Amino acid sequence: MRKQFILTTLLVMSFIALHAGGYQVRLQSSRSIGMGLTGTAMQMGASSMFYNPGALAMMQSKADFSLGISGINSLISFQKFESDITAETDNSMSTPFYVYGAGKINEKWSVGLAIYTPYGNSSKWEDSWAGRLLIQNIALQAIFFQPTIAYKISDKIGIGAGLVYATGKVEIQKGLNYGPDSYVYLDGSTSNIGFNVGLYFEAIDKLSFGLNYRSEIVMEVSGGDATFNVPAAVGTSIPASNKFDAALPMPANLDFGVSYQATEKLLLSAEINYVMWEAYKELEFKFEQQGELLNSINIRDFKNTIIPRIGIEYVYSDLLTFRIGGYYDPSPANEKYFTPETVSLNNLAFTLGLSITPSEKLSIDLSYLQIHGLQATKTYEPDQFGGTYETAAYIPGIGVSYRF
Amino acid sequence: MKLRILVVLVAAVSLWACQPEINEFEPTKGNADFSVYMSAGNSLTAGYAGGALYRSGQENSYTAILANQFEAVGRQGAFKIPYIDSEDGVGNQGVILRTKLVMGFSTDCLGSTSLAPVPANPNATQQELAILLGTSVAADGPFHNIGVPGAKVTHLLAPGYASLNPFYARFASDPSNAVINEIGLIQPTFFTLWIGNNDVLTYAIAGGSVDAITPIEGDPGYGFAASLEAIIMSFKASATGGAIANIPDITDIPYFTTVPYNPIVLQDQVLVDQLNAGYTQYNDYMEGEGKPYRINFQLGPNPMVIQDPSMDVDVPSLKFRQIEADELVLLSIPQDSLKCGFWGSQKPVPGEFILTSDEKSAIESAVEAYNQVIANAAQNHDLALVDMNKVLKQGSTTGIKMDGVLFTTDFVTGNAFSTDGVHLTPQGNALTANTFIDAINKKYNASIPKVNVADFEAVRLP
Numbered sequence: 001m002r003k004q005f006i007l008t009t010l011l012v013m014s015f016i017a018l019h020a021g022g023y024q025v026r027l028q029s030s031r032s033i034g035m036g037l038t039g040t041a042m043q044m045g046a047s048s049m050f051y052n053p054g055a056l057a058m059m060q061s062k063a064d065f066s067l068g069i070s071g072i073n074s075l076i077s078f079q080k081f082e083s084d085i086t087a088e089t090d091n092s093m094s095t096p097f098y099v100y101g102a103g104k105i106n107e108k109w110s111v112g113l114a115i116y117t118p119y120g121n122s123s124k125w126e127d128s129w130a131g132r133l134l135i136q137n138i139a140l141q142a143i144f145f146q147p148t149i150a151y152k153i154s155d156k157i158g159i160g161a162g163l164v165y166a167t168g169k170v171e172i173q174k175g176l177n178y179g180p181d182s183y184v185y186l187d188g189s190t191s192n193i194g195f196n197v198g199l200y201f202e203a204i205d206k207l208s209f210g211l212n213y214r215s216e217i218v219m220e221v222s223g224g225d226a227t228f229n230v231p232a233a234v235g236t237s238i239p240a241s242n243k244f245d246a247a248l249p250m251p252a253n254l255d256f257g258v259s260y261q262a263t264e265k266l267l268l269s270a271e272i273n274y275v276m277w278e279a280y281k282e283l284e285f286k287f288e289q290q291g292e293l294l295n296s297i298n299i300r301d302f303k304n305t306i307i308p309r310i311g312i313e314y315v316y317s318d319l320l321t322f323r324i325g326g327y328y329d330p331s332p333a334n335e336k337y338f339t340p341e342t343v344s345l346n347n348l349a350f351t352l353g354l355s356i357t358p359s360e361k362l363s364i365d366l367s368y369l370q371i372h373g374l375q376a377t378k379t380y381e382p383d384q385f386g387g388t389y390e391t392a393a394y395i396p397g398i399g400v401s402y403r404f
Numbered sequence: 405m406k407l408r409i410l411v412v413l414v415a416a417v418s419l420w421a422c423q424p425e426i427n428e429f430e431p432t433k434g435n436a437d438f439s440v441y442m443s444a445g446n447s448l449t450a451g452y453a454g455g456a457l458y459r460s461g462q463e464n465s466y467t468a469i470l471a472n473q474f475e476a477v478g479r480q481g482a483f484k485i486p487y488i489d490s491e492d493g494v495g496n497q498g499v500i501l502r503t504k505l506v507m508g509f510s511t512d513c514l515g516s517t518s519l520a521p522v523p524a525n526p527n528a529t530q531q532e533l534a535i536l537l538g539t540s541v542a543a544d545g546p547f548h549n550i551g552v553p554g555a556k557v558t559h560l561l562a563p564g565y566a567s568l569n570p571f572y573a574r575f576a577s578d579p580s581n582a583v584i585n586e587i588g589l590i591q592p593t594f595f596t597l598w599i600g601n602n603d604v605l606t607y608a609i610a611g612g613s614v615d616a617i618t619p620i621e622g623d624p625g626y627g628f629a630a631s632l633e634a635i636i637m638s639f640k641a642s643a644t645g646g647a648i649a650n651i652p653d654i655t656d657i658p659y660f661t662t663v664p665y666n667p668i669v670l671q672d673q674v675l676v677d678q679l680n681a682g683y684t685q686y687n688d689y690m691e692g693e694g695k696p697y698r699i700n701f702q703l704g705p706n707p708m709v710i711q712d713p714s715m716d717v718d719v720p721s722l723k724f725r726q727i728e729a730d731e732l733v734l735l736s737i738p739q740d741s742l743k744c745g746f747w748g749s750q751k752p753v754p755g756e757f758i759l760t761s762d763e764k765s766a767i768e769s770a771v772e773a774y775n776q777v778i779a780n781a782a783q784n785h786d787l788a789l790v791d792m793n794k795v796l797k798q799g800s801t802t803g804i805k806m807d808g809v810l811f812t813t814d815f816v817t818g819n820a821f822s823t824d825g826v827h828l829t830p831q832g833n834a835l836t837a838n839t840f841i842d843a844i845n846k847k848y849n850a851s852i853p854k855v856n857v858a859d860f861e862a863v864r865l866p
Contacts, residue, residue, distance in 0.1 A: 077426050078426070079429060083854045083855070084476060088423060130856040130858065131858075133807070177808075178865060179865075231865035233507065233866045373424075375426065383805055384805040388428040392424050
């Protein structure tokens with residue numbers, strides 16, 4: 001009953017912000033966050049269901065529950081090209097979360113359910129800002145449900161797979177050139193399925209490798225609500241209420257990680273994520289009425305990115321564990337098609353983590369992630385709108401794990 | 405110990421996590437002195453729009469926008485504009501005065517209602533409007549924007565021009581002045597000049613039937629080149645820099661491109677035959693005389709029949725013909741006469757509503773010659789040259805995208821031109837101001853901030 005209440009609260013609060021390149025958000029374990037968001041080659045108990053289902057097979061406890069939440073405070077600053085016009089977003093705090101529960105069936109098999117929020121974007125510009133004809137505000141939310149099964153092939157090798165059921169919601173508002181109060185507001189939701197498979201391999205004592213693939217999931221909105229606020233004179237060509245179709249890909253990820261237990265107290269972890277952003281070629285809107293006039297294909301042409309990550313964990317005492325890490329997440333956005341709807345710069349990030357372990361069964365994990373989007377001058381050529389962008393995000397997180 | 409390190413780290417981190425500051429743009433005046441800015445020109449400079457001079461139109465002229473932007477690079481004091489105290493404003497169509505045209509619904513002779521430009525206040529009397537236009541604001545002067553609707557390059561030099569043009573009379577510091585005499589009262593350090601459009605436009609707007617194109621050669625006050633030179637010299641008495649804009653090929657503006665040459669749509673063969681029968685005599689005569697003119701109607705859209713006094717035909721009453729596809733019909737053509745008055749089919753359209761090929765090429769070559777003079781003047785006087793001709797050309801072909809706005813030369817929907825099809829919307833003025841700024845920045849190695857064109861209005865729709 002109580003758990004259900006917490007879950008519901010989390011769902012309602014869930015509002016996810018951008019800030020990990022494109023609209024991917026990788027805040028799926030407090031422990032991982034502390035270590036530069038690595039985790040593919042680590043045994044993370046139930047949290048491994050996201051980072052590497054293969055590592056779930058190596059779970060040591062009989063059952064493991066883990067839940068956590070982060071608060072993303074993201075800031076975007078903008079200065080228009082060749083101008084003194086500036087703007088800032090006024091984003092409300094967004095709160096990606098995760099809930100995991102996993103257990104061992106026997107020595108070989110483990111199963112679990114993971115609920116997490118790996119994609120999202122929330123940017124709120126002022127309605128009258130300089131780029132209002134491109135975007136006023138946008139909110140993408142996606143919640144993934146992933147039942148998972150893992151099999152321990154040997155003491156050294158585990159494999160695992162999860163079926164992902166993804167639900168998503170999108171809201172977009174952009175201004176129209178029919179006066180300061182004209183805009184179109186789009187609101188749609190959808191669901192789709194995908195998968196997550198992983199391999200965990202302890203090559204030699206203390207040295208582990210992990211390989212994980214999470215499939216692309218295309219969120220196709222069909223029959224979403226479109227509301228046009230335009231002068232009455234154009235009402236016949238632009239009806240106030242319309243329906244739209246659009247599709248947004250959640251790109252596939254291929255992660256390869258390595259971790260090394262340097263001493264009993266010190267764990268080093270490094271990995272690279274290959275994010276297949278090329279799937280995001282265009283954002284097409286099709287409208288049920290007046291399609292000839294209103295339909296649009298907006299080129300995005302994202303490029304694949306490689307994110308290097310590094311993390312260190314130090315067990316200070318039975319009670320305290322410290323973590324530190326960092327990563328570099330290059331922008332997937334195309335030079336010519338850089339839009340303020342997804343301000344995705346080259347991101348430099350560092351992380352801190354602290355776990356308090358009052359008993360062997362319980363751990364309280366604190367994390368802190370700070371992302372600095374490096375200043376860059378970019379243009380969205382189709383609209384001849386550009387300027388200098390800089391972003392920052394600071395993201396405290398808390399998680400609780402209970403195992404027995 | 406380690407805990408202390410952690411505390412320090414967290415503190416350092418929190419400091420870093422504030423709103424990023426961007427300061428990529430530093431306004432600089434370069435080699436120019438913008439402290440006192442003055443602008444001269446015609447209706448475009450005055451902020452005339454929608455067929456009238458009105459308060460918010462004047463506030464959104466490219467000149468007023470420039471004055472605002474120049475503040476960042478050292479412009480001082482108020483920028484005085486001879487405001488007309490009305491939002492409906494006053495303009496003239498020939499000798500008739502009217503309020504500005506706004507988009508509204510009008511019902512035509514066939515009883516169908518459509519979106520069209522209509523007077524903002526159809527009940528305004530000629531007397532009221534005459535008083536509004538005749539009220540002098542000279543006491544608030546001298547003014548920094550001395551754009552005069554209707555003025556040609558030669559007019560700016562004419563003493564006593566106020567007696568000919570009420571738009572100048574209303575702010576002239578002295579009725580016996582020429583417009584350029586206002587310049588000495590301001591002593592500008594920097595000026596902009598965009599003049600010459602009316603030297604062809606007045607001819608064109610009358611369908612080539614009255615007025616004349618200003619010749620290139622001739623004394624100041626008569627010829628284009630010498631007059632332009634005299635105006636620039638008046639500015640240079642005090643100004644150390646300036647910008648001069650060239651003249652767009654006006655035959656690309658919506659006033660000339662909106663009404664098609666072939667609006668006579670026939671759907672009934674009986675009617676086609678009747679019309680053709682009516683022109684049999686005409687066609688026989690032309691054939692007999694060895695003239696190329698024939699009039700022939702068929703099902704579907706047909707070119708209208710127009711008067712053309714320049715035709716080489718002996719019988720004056722037969723000086724009419726069908727319009728060619730590249731000839732232009734003026735936006736001022738009475739639509740009801742086309743739809744219900746048999747204009748273009750049974751009755752030839754009067755020449756004042758048509759630009760014939762000859763008139764068009766006279767205009768085009770005049771514009772080309774003027775622009776050569778303007779380019780030379782810019783070079784001789786070391787001024788920034790603003791290529792508005794190129795801007796309009798681009799607008800009429802590919803369109804221009806800026807800040808998410810698409811500018812074309814389409815009437816009303818093209819965002820650039822106001823409801824009169826000649827003058828600019830606030831958004832069109834913003835585009836113009838940015839074009840001036842680009843040219844000035846380049847010439848004077850300055851960084852004047854540009855405006856965001858999306859912050860300005862296009863044609864307002866009901």
